[in-house]
Amino acid sequence: MVGQKVGEEIDHSSCIWRMNNAPTKGFEEDVGHVTMVRVVSHTSVPLLLKNPDYFFKEASDTIYVIWGPFRNMRKDGNGIVYNMLKKTVDKYPDAQIYVTTEQRMSYCDDVFKEETGKDR
Numbered sequence: 486m487v488g489q490k491v492g493e494e495i496d497h498s499s500c501i502w503r504m505n506n507a508p509t510k511g512f513e514e515d516v517g518h519v520t521m522v523r524v525v526s527h528t529s530v531p532l533l534l535k536n537p538d539y540f541f542k543e544a545s546d547t548i549y550v551i552w553g554p555f556r557n558m559r560k561d562g563n564g565i566v567y568n569m570l571k572k573t574v575d576k577y578p579d580a581q582i583y584v585t586t587e588q589r590m591s592y593c594d595d596v597f598k599e600e601t602g603k604d605r
Contacts, residue, residue: 492517505529510539520547527553527566534569541577552585552593 495501495517502522503509506529509518523540525533530551533540540547551558557566570582585593597605 486515487512489515491515495519506532506540522548522550524550524552527551527557530566530569534573537573537577541573541580541582545577545579545581547581549580549582550585551582552590555587558584 492512492514496519500521501517501519502524503520504523505525507516509516509520530553540549551566551570553566556564558564560567562568567584570584574580574582594605597603
């Protein structure tokens with residue numbers, strides 16, 4: 486995307502999704518500055534937390550959808566990624582962070598495979 490100078494066009498789109506910790510700051514001319522939905526893998530959550538003010542305070546209108554295996558996302562106190570996200574919500578109460586279920590992840594994997602013919 487660097488050098489494409491399509492940031493303004495992207496910002497005028499009806500829905501703007503970004504993945505993981507893909508940056509916009511400093512790249513607005515090329516990628517825009519608006520992010521409506523950010524889909525984040527469990528492995529990228531620590532990367533977001535390296536700059537939490539940017540991701541969860543400055544971008545407080547972004548909806549975050551986090552996915553990962555049950556062992557990392559479990560809500561019984563043993564899910565390491567879930568625990569990180571819980572602390573983040575405590576610090577940034579306006580953050581809109583949602584965690585997918587295993588059933589929804591499986592459904593999305595099936596759709597991906599059906600659409601592409603490949604396993605994720």
